[in-house]
Amino acid sequence: MNIQRFTAPTAREALSKARMTFGDGTLILSNRPTASGVEVVATGEETLDALDRNDQQARQGQRQLAAKTAPALTANPDSQVIEDTAQLAMSTLSFQDYVxxxxxxxxxxxxxxQTAAPAMPERQERPAAPRAPVPVARAASLQPGIAPIQVKKVAPRAPAPAPVSVAVSAAPSQGIVDELQAMKALIEDRFNTLTWLGQARQNPIHANLMLKLIRSGYSPALARTIMERMPEDLNAAAATHWVIEVLTRNLRTDAGSSAIHDEGGTYALVGATxxxxxxxxxxLAGLCARTHGPASVGLITLDTYRVGAHEQLRTYGRMLGVVAHLAHDRAALQDLLGLLSNKKMVLxxxxxIAPNDPRKRDMMDLLDLPDVHRLLVLNAGGHGDTLDDxxxxxxTTGMQQTILSKTDEAAKIGxxxxxxxxxxxxxxxxxTGQKVPExxxxxxxxxxxxxxxxxxAKSAFDPKVADLGFFFAQSSPMQPEQFHA
Known part of the structure; x- marks a missing residue:
């Protein structure tokens, strides 16, 4: 047996020495640090081949010896020679066998x-324990004339799953079903949109009106809702007139009632900075004072955060002959509302407040008082997504009231x-401007x-006819109860 030791200052040098001796078939048996460097014990593949041949010869000799001694052992079933022989064989393993x-x-x-990784069984059986050598007495019972011993094997049973595990396993299935249904609805909506776009593009009047609505700033959802309800037998002028009438009918205003400054009431103006x-x-205070006199108006400010906010409202009040009051908290606001309860209009x-500002909830709770109406002020030139937020x-619950400000600064009010x-x-x-109250x-x-x-005027943000598919690909029409065509 050719096993050698190699010592060098580093492990790389020791491995190089071993490879120079045994070639590409070098097998490293052990390595350990020593006082003089690193010691590597190595051998070649030829040594293992020789060991394999010696092991096969030894095993063949053991089988021949067992065949010769088997008749003698069967005569004495109570003998422990086989077990002793097995223990002796295990205790005399040589170093070559170990390697x-x-x-x-x-x-x-x-x-x-490598072979077990691709496919793993859903339920693995417990590996069987190694069985001891069969005693000669059991082998003798299988001879002719002697009834064999029936041994019933009992397979280990897995504990029955608890009801909770059944519920847990059922949850992913329901989730998969929901995802499939959502995917089905999405595919149907996309097919409907593509079909609708194909039909609209075949009609140049529909295509031009869709492009006009998008360029005017209207959302694809509203534009699609209008175009899906438009009659097909209209010419260009009649179709345009029909679209304008539909938009006018769905824009809710107070044209059928009194103006807000004539109606009066208590209004809290809310919105972004x-x-x-x-x-x-x-x-509004100036309009009410012009009609009903300065004594009919009350002004209150809650803006203690912005620098000079109270002074700005107080300046407007002096111009109109109205006193502006400051409320720091809910109690002060209630006291001022009680003091100004005889006024025609209290503003x-x-x-x-930004939509995601944590102070928004506190302010909304502060205004949650009887007979206080919220009046949302929106910048007419704001982006559609910003206005939606x-x-x-x-x-709020009930009627939502709003005012569009700065229409003179808006390039598009759509x-x-x-x-x-x-x-x-x-x-x-x-x-329509900064003049108060004109x-x-x-x-x-x-x-x-x-x-x-x-x-x-033409803008870099204006879409082209070929871009309409991108605008309407993700849009769905409005609900029937939200729109009246």
């Missing part, structure tokens, strides 16, 4: 890991009108829709 068994075991584990709440409050200016953040229509808000007025107009649906549908 061979170790290398073969590593190879078998690697092969088993910089949309013009304070200026709008001053305009409450609030702090500008603001409306959703300040939505997004603001679209959000007002989709959320079914009641438009109480629009502001730059104020009542909400006229026909004028606002006509203004939004005027052909604006």
């Amino acid at each position: 061979r068994e170790r290398m073969l075991r590593k190879r078998h584990e690697a092969i088993a890991a 910089g949309v013009g709440k304070t200026t709008t409050a001053a305009k 409450i200016d609030t702090t500008g 603001m409306i959703s953040a300040f939505k 997004p603001a009108l679209d959000a007002t229509i989709r959320h079914q808000l009641v438009l109480r007025g629009v502001t 730059d104020w107009e009542r909400a006229d649906a026909a004028n606002l829709i006509a203004m939004s549908m005027r052909s604006p």
Whole structure:
């Protein structure tokens, strides 16, 4: 047997020496640090081949010896010679057998890991324990004339699953069913959209009106809802007139009732920062004071966060001959409302709050008082998504009232009108500038829709006819109860 030791300052040098001796078939048996460096014990594959041949010869000799001694052992069933022989064989393993068994075991584990990884059974049986050598007495019972011993094997049973495991296993199945249903609905919606777009593109009137609505700032959801209900036998002029009439009919205003400053009441102006709440409050106060006198108006501000907010409202009040009050908390607000209860109109200016501002809930709770109506101020030039977030953040039960501010600064008022229509808000007025109180107009649906549908100047954000598919691919029409065609 050719096993050698190699010592070098580093493990790499020791391995190099071993490879120089045994070649590419070098097998490393052990390595350990020593005082003089690293010691490596190595051998070659030829040594293992010789060991395999010697082991096969030894096993063949053991089988021949067992065959010769078997008749003598069967005569004495109570003898323990076989067990003693097995223990003796296990205790006399040579170093060569140890090396061979170790290398073969590593190879078998690697092969088993590769073959067992692709397919694992759902339920694995417990591996059977190694059985001891069969005693000669049991072998003798299988001779002719002697009835064999019937041994009933009892397989280990797994414990019955608890009812909780059944519920847990059923949950993923229900989740898969829900996902499949959602996928089915999504596919059907996409097919319906593609079919609808194909039909609309075949009609140039429909295609031009869809493009006009999108360029005017209206959302794909509202535009699709309108175009799906438009009669097919209309010419270009009649189709345009029909679309404008539908939009005008669905834009809710207070045209059928008294103006807000004539109606009176207590209103809290809410909205984002910089949309013009304070200026709008001053305009409403000026309109009411012009009609009913300065003593008919009460002004309250809750804006203690913005620098100079109270002074701005107080300045407007001095111009109109109205005193502006400051309320720091809910108790002060209730006291002021009681003090001003005889006024025709009481206007409450609030702090500008973003939709995700944590102070929004506190302010909404502060305004949750009897006979206090919330008046949402929206920037007419705001982005459609921004307006949607603001409306959703300040939505209340009952009638939703709003005012569009800064219409003179808006390049397109289509997004603001679209959000007002989709959320079914009641438009109480629009502001057209900074003059108090002159730059104020009542909400006229026909004028606002006509203004939004005027052909604006060309913009880099305007879509092309070929881009309509991208706009309508993710849109679904509005619910029937939200729109009246």
